[in-house]
Every structure is written in C-alpha cells, then in structure tokens.
Amino acid sequence: MHFKRGLVDTLGKGHERVQQTLNGIPVFGGEAILHLDKNGAVEAVTDRLERDLKVDTTAKLSSNEAVQLALGYQKESLSQTTPKADLQILAQDKVGRLTWRVQMDTVNAKGERSLPVLFIDAQSGELVSSYDNLKTAKNRKTYTAATRTSLPGTLLRSEGQGPVSDAVANQAHDNAGFVYDFYFSKFGRDSYNGTGGILSSTVHYSRNYVNAYWDGTQMVYGDGDGSQSTALTVLDVVGHELTHAVTDTSSDLVYANESGALNEAMSDVFGTSIEAFRDGVVSANTWKVGEECWTPGTAGDALRYMNDPALAGDYDYYPTRYTGTSDNGGVHWNSGIANLAFYLMVSGGSHPRGKTTTVVTPLDSNPTLSIQKGAAIFYRANTVYLTAGSTFSDARGATAQAATDLYGSAAAASVNAAWTAVGVAAPPTWTVLTTLNNVSGAKSSSTNYTTATPAGATALKFQMAGGTGDADLYVRFGSAPTTTTYDCRSAGATTAESCIINAPKAGTYYVLIKGYTAYSGVTYTVSSGQ
Numbered sequence: 001m002h003f004k005r006g007l008v009d010t011l012g013k014g015h016e017r018v019q020q021t022l023n024g025i026p027v028f029g030g031e032a033i034l035h036l037d038k039n040g041a042v043e044a045v046t047d048r049l050e051r052d053l054k055v056d057t058t059a060k061l062s063s064n065e066a067v068q069l070a071l072g073y074q075k076e077s078l079s080q081t082t083p084k085a086d087l088q089i090l091a092q093d094k095v096g097r098l099t100w101r102v103q104m105d106t107v108n109a110k111g112e113r114s115l116p117v118l119f120i121d122a123q124s125g126e127l128v129s130s131y132d133n134l135k136t137a138k139n140r141k142t143y144t145a146a147t148r149t150s151l152p153g154t155l156l157r158s159e160g161q162g163p164v165s166d167a168v169a170n171q172a173h174d175n176a177g178f179v180y181d182f183y184f185s186k187f188g189r190d191s192y193n194g195t196g197g198i199l200s201s202t203v204h205y206s207r208n209y210v211n212a213y214w215d216g217t218q219m220v221y222g223d224g225d226g227s228q229s230t231a232l233t234v235l236d237v238v239g240h241e242l243t244h245a246v247t248d249t250s251s252d253l254v255y256a257n258e259s260g261a262l263n264e265a266m267s268d269v270f271g272t273s274i275e276a277f278r279d280g281v282v283s284a285n286t287w288k289v290g291e292e293c294w295t296p297g298t299a300g301d302a303l304r305y306m307n308d309p310a311l312a313g314d315y316d317y318y319p320t321r322y323t324g325t326s327d328n329g330g331v332h333w334n335s336g337i338a339n340l341a342f343y344l345m346v347s348g349g350s351h352p353r354g355k356t357t358t359v360v361t362p363l364d365s366n367p368t369l370s371i372q373k374g375a376a377i378f379y380r381a382n383t384v385y386l387t388a389g390s391t392f393s394d395a396r397g398a399t400a401q402a403a404t405d406l407y408g409s410a411a412a413a414s415v416n417a418a419w420t421a422v423g424v425a426a427p428p429t430w431t432v433l434t435t436l437n438n439v440s441g442a443k444s445s446s447t448n449y450t451t452a453t454p455a456g457a458t459a460l461k462f463q464m465a466g467g468t469g470d471a472d473l474y475v476r477f478g479s480a481p482t483t484t485t486y487d488c489r490s491a492g493a494t495t496a497e498s499c500i501i502n503a504p505k506a507g508t509y510y511v512l513i514k515g516y517t518a519y520s521g522v523t524y525t526v527s528s529g530q
Contacts, residue, residue, distance in 0.1 A: 004031070007383065010188070011405060012038045015384045020049050023057040028088040028101070028119075029254060029389030048387040048394070052492040053096035055089055059122035066100030066120040073127050074116055077106035090119050090128055098122040103133070105215075111149050111206050115215060131256035131328045135214045135244035135263065138180040139191065140199045142173040145220075147207045152200055152218060168231045172201045172221055175238040182239070182274045183246070186372075187379055192245035199242070203233060212237050214244035224293065234292035235278060236271035243270040251386035258391045260331035265338030266382055272306060272342075273375035282367035287343055307343045308352040309336025316340050317355045318392055318423035337422050338395060345418035346374040358421040363407070363414050377402045377415065392424045428459045428529025439464075440520035441471065441513065448480060449511040451526050453504045459529030460504045462488075462511055464497040469519025473497035474512040477505050481512045495522045500529075 006016040013036060020030030033046040061069075063085040070083060081104075088101040099119040106114050115133040120126070143153035144166065156169045163170045176199045183189040191197040200218035209222025212232035219241045224230045244267050247253055253263040268289055276286045285291055288302035295301040305311040314336030315321050321337060322330035340351070347370070348362035363377075364370035377399050385398035396419040403411040416426060433451065441447050453460065462475050472491040474481040481487070488499035501509065513524070 001032075007194075009380070009384060014040065017387075022053060022055060022089050022096075025057055025087045025089050025098070027053065027096075028090050028099075029259075029387070030089075030091070031387040031389070033385065033387065035384070046385055046387060046398075048389050050089075050091040050096070052490050052497070053089065053091060054491065054493065055096040055098055056123070057087075057089070057098055059087060059098060059100070061100065061120070061122050061125055063100060065125070066102055066122070069120050069125050069127075070100075070102035070104060070116075070118045073118060073130075074104060074106055077108045077114065077116075079104055079106050080113075081105045087122065088119065092129070097128055099128055107149060111209075113149065113213075113215070113220075131254075131260070133216070133255050135241070135255055135267075138177055138184075138199065139196060140173055140176050140180075140201070142169050142176070143200070143202045144169060145202050145205045147204055147223075149206050151205075151215075151220065152202050153204075156203075166203070168203045168221075168223065168233055171231070172203050172219070172233040172238065175233060175235045176201055176219070176242065178235060178278060179239045179242045179274055182277050186277075186375070189246070192242055193249040197245075203231070212241055214241045214248075216248065219245075227297065228295060229290070230293045230296050232290070232293055234290065236275045237290055237293065238271075239274035240267040240271035240289070243267040246270075247382060250383045251381075251390065252388045253386060253390060254388050255328060255331060257329035257331075258334070259389055260328050261334035262338055262386070262390060262392070262395050264331050264335035265342070266378060268304065268306060268335060268339050269342050269378050270375065273371055276368070276371050280368070282346070282371050286371070304332075304336065304339065306336075306339040307347070309340055310353060312336075314339075316351070316353060316422060318425075320423075337392065337424070341418040341422045341424070342374055342378065344421050345377075345414050346370045348414075351421050356421050356423060358417055360417040360421055361410075361414050363403075363411055373407060373411065376406055377411070380406060392419075393427065395419075396424050397427065425458070430461060430527040430529050432525055432527050434524075434526040436524040438520070439467070439513065439522040439524045441515040441518070443515050443518050445515040447513040447515075449513075449524070449526075451509045451511065453506050453509065454528045456530055457504055457528045458502070460501045460509060461525075461527040461529065462499045462501075462509075463525045463527070464490075464495050464513070464522050465525075466523045467495045467519055467521030469495060470516040471495050471497070471519040471522060472514045472516050473499055474514065475499045475501065476510050476512075477501075478507060478510070480510045483512075483514060486512075491516070495519050 001018045004017040004019045016034045020027040030050045035044040083104045085102045102118045104116045119129045142157045145153040208225040212221045253259045287307040290303035309316040344360040363373040380402035381398040400412045403415045474486040475488040490497035
C-alpha cells in the first residue's frame with residue numbers, strides 16, 4: 001500500500017486514499033479509503049482492494065516492446081505523442097495479470113482524437129484489456145484551434161481579459177468561469193483539482209465536429225455541424241466536461257463499464273446542477289442535457305434526458321443494463337441509470353416507465369434546495385467515498401452515506417429509494433446458514449461440502465477465516481468443482497478466502513477446499529443474503 005492523497009472535508013473529518021500494490025507495482029483500481037473522525041481515529045473504511053492475487057511480478061517484455069505492440073494494436077490511428085507505459089497489475093475475475101499500461105494520444109483518418117489505454121500482458125504481449133480515456137461530453141485560458149486539431153491552438157483570451165470578437169470563445173471562457181464559481185461557492189473547491197489549476201479551453205476544434213471532451217489536461221469543443229448540434233460551449237456541456245476533471249482528481253472513476261457510466265453520470269449531474277444554479281429554478285429543461293445546442297432544428301430536443309433516459313435510447317434500469325463492449329462498456333448508455341436515480345431523489349416520484357413501483361420522497365419540498373442537496377451528496381460521494389473501480393452498488397452506498405453525513409436519515413432514505421427505483425438493490429443482509437470450526441487439511445488435500453440455495457436468497461457467501469497455513473476455496477453450481485472448473489475461486493496466500501454468488505440458482509452449490517499447504521484451525525461459514 002502507499003498513500004495516494006487525502007483531504008479534510010467540510011465536517012472536519014479526514015479521508016485518506018491508499019493505493020494497493022504488490023511488490024511495489026500498483027493494482028489497477030485497487031484502493032481503500034480510511035475515513036477518520038475529527039480526532040484522527042479511523043471510524044470507517046471503503047474497501048475496493050483486490051484479493052487472492054498470485055502474480056509473477058517480473059516482466060518479460062520491456063516498456064519499449066509493450067509500446068511497439070500497442071502501436072500495432074492501434075495501427076489504424078496515428079500516435080500524436082510518445083506513448084507512456086507503466087506496470088500495472090490487472091485483476092479480472094479474481095485472476096491477476098502483470099501488464100504494461102500503455103497510454104496513447106491518437107487521431108484517426110477522419111481527424112477524430114482518442115486517448116486509448118491498453119493493458120499489454122507483460123509476459124506474453126497479449127492485449128488483455130483496453131478503453132478510450134477521452135471523456136466526451138479561476139485561472140482561465142481560452143484558445144482557438146481554427147478548425148484544425150493541434151492543441152491547444154492560438155490563445156484568444158486570458159483571465160482578467162475582456163470579451164474578444166469570437167463569440168464562441170467568449171461563451172466557453174465565461175461558462176468555464178461560471179463552473180469555477182459554482183464549485184468554489186458551493187464546496188470551496190479552487191478549480192477542477194482544488195489547487196487553482198488553469199482552466200484551459202480550445203474552441204473551433206476540427207471541422208463540423210459534434211463533440212466536446214476533457215482530455216486529462218484541458219477542455220476541447222467542436223463547433224458542431226449546424227444540424228446535429230451548434231457549438232458545444234453551452235453551460236451544461238462545459239459543466240459536464242469540467243466535472244470529468246473534478247472526477248479525475250477525486251474518485252478517478254475508470255472510464256469503462258460501471259465505473260465509467262458513473263463517471264459520465266457524475267458529469268451530467270453537475271452539468272444539470274450548474275445550469276439550475278444559473279437559472280435559479282428547476283424546470284423541465286434542467287433535466288435535458290445539451291438542449292441549448294443539440295439539434296437546433298428540433299425544438300425541445302436534447303442529447304440525454306435525465307428524467308426519462310429511454311427518450312434518447314439510454315438505459316434506465318440496472319437489471320437490463322448494457323453489458324457489452326461497445327461505448328467503453330456502455331459508459332454513456334448506462335449513465336441513464338444513475339441520472340434517473342439523481343432525478344428521482346431531487347424531484348420525487350416513481351420510475352417513468354413503470355419498471356418498479358417504488359415511490360421516492362424528494363430530498364426537499366423546495367426543488368431548488370432539493371437539487372442543491374442532491375449535488376452536495378454526489379460531490380461528497382465523488383470526493384470522499386467512491387474509488388476508481390466503484391460499481392452502481394458502491395454508488396448507492398456512497399451516496400446514502402454522504403446523505404447521512406450531510407442531512408441525516410431522511411435524506412438517506414430518499415437516496416436509497418431512488419436507487420431502488422432504478423433497480424440498484426441495497427447490499428444484502430447476511431444470515432449465517434452453516435458454521436464449521438477447526439477445519440484442517442494436509443498439503444494438496446481436498447475437502448468437499450454442499451449447500452442448497454435457500455428460498456428467497458439473493459446471494460450466497462462462502463467464507464474461510466482464521467487458522468494457519470494456506471487453503472484455497474472453489475465453488476460450483478450443480479457438480480463438484482475442480483481447480484480448473486468452477487464458478488468462483490478464491491486463492492490467496494493465507495486461509496482468508498471468500499466467494500460471493502449473486503442471484504444464486506435454485507439447487508445445490510458444491511464447495512472444494514484445497515490445501516495449497518497444510519492448514520488448520522480454519523472457520524468455514526456459508527451465509528445467505530436477502
């Protein structure tokens with residue numbers, strides 16, 4: 001472990017993030033947050049640590065070899081800068097792999113920019129995983145790219161300088177300032193990183209470019225094509241992109257799969273909240289994303305609809321979420337789930353498509369105060385409780401805890417109800433079904449158990465704890481597992497092992513405890529979650 005960063009929040013409590021490492025190599029997404037009381041004592045821990053990792057941490061490939069392989073995998077795009085490579089342990093399905101993380105900056109034949117992140121197996125050179133880290137969408141500098149793609153371009157306007165002749169540049173500059181003022185006035189945050197970072201923006205990027213993005217250092221805005229959109233420098237889009245920067249320097253939610261959808265939703269939440277702050281009222285347009293620039297020929301249209309995500313074809317119910325690989329694992333499409341949860345906790349009511357029957361009480365009867373409370377809850381979750389690999393379930397817990405911290409149990413109840421309404425269930429309550437004490441075995445021994453799934457169980461947890469030695473745990477439905485065939489494996493370096501089966505099937509689960517070395521004094525438990 002090594003210290004990553006810390007903060008003291010507005011309640012006087014400390015929060016220290018630590019990065020998980022193995023032999024000095026970071027575990028990608030492996031983090032814990034120590035939550036301290038006002039006296040510095042630990043009162044809670046947010047745990048996103050990876051367990052059961054047995055990894056050879058000696059790389060066979062050099063960083064240069066990994067970069068060359070990455071360039072080959074991205075051969076249809078041109079690298080604009082020298083790629084950066086660092087060793088990361090990537091944990092997937094409880095199997096750890098030593099990888100080179102190669103971070104690139106590319107442009108394709110159409111002039112479209114990407115920030116690919118590729119994980120190259122440091123032993124074999126295999127491409128293990130990848131995603132695009134381009135997050136689409138008071139010390140200011142605003143530039144023009146003059147319809148080219150070189151960044152940042154030509155400086156047009158700096159902090160303290162009055163408006164220039166370029167109306168789009170003025171809009172980007174002024175809206176960046178408004179976003180700064182929102183974060184500073186509401187949360188005391190000095191720029192996106194909390195330490196006065198320069199707010200750099202580039203307008204007129206490329207030709208007919210219908211996008212805006214945060215690239216890790218600055219905002220970039222296209223002019224649109226006049227049909228699908230006009231210039232993407234309107235306030236909620238600027239707030240969206242700058243919130244990606246806030247997230248990068250807070251929870252650092254990985255821009256893929258569930259964490260990426262939460263990253264996108266966080267930006268929509270604050271783009272919307274900042275627009276409501278400007279307007280001084282919550283209206284129907286508050287819940288439309290990009291409505292001031294999107295499809296100018298269609299009145300009332302928007303890029304996304306937080307109050308009814310399905311209007312734009314986005315997902316609004318967790319059990320039926322997108323689980324494929326397109327859109328970085330659904331980062332935009334699945335953001336609708338969290339967007340709708342935010343809308344419901346602010347406005348109250350029930351699922352707009354009737355997918356659940358939960359009725360949500362708003363955080364406050366005054367809509368303006370309610371959205372301010374919702375924004376404060378999500379800000380605290382983003383800066384204090386969420387980690388890089390957080391899931392929707394983690395977000396439910398993080399926002400509920402933030403609501404409790406700030407406004408008490410009634411607010412937490414509204415938050416929990418909103419997540420329930422979009423199908424994100426509460427963590428299960430565990431009931432112990434079986435406890436066996438003093439379990440022991442010799443090296444390479446096999447001990448077998450079975451458990452029948454109880455009626456109403458939403459999860460099963462198989463756990464080993466205590467004792468000495470090293471034993472591994474394998475679970476399989478319907479027949480006995482082996483060390484190569486299983487539904488869940490937990491194979492750490494001690495006897496502390498755990499397997500959780502979500503949505504267990506009706507029938508029998510078979511368990512194998514395999515002695516990696518001799519072990520003794522172990523407590524084995526099986527619990528049912530509901």
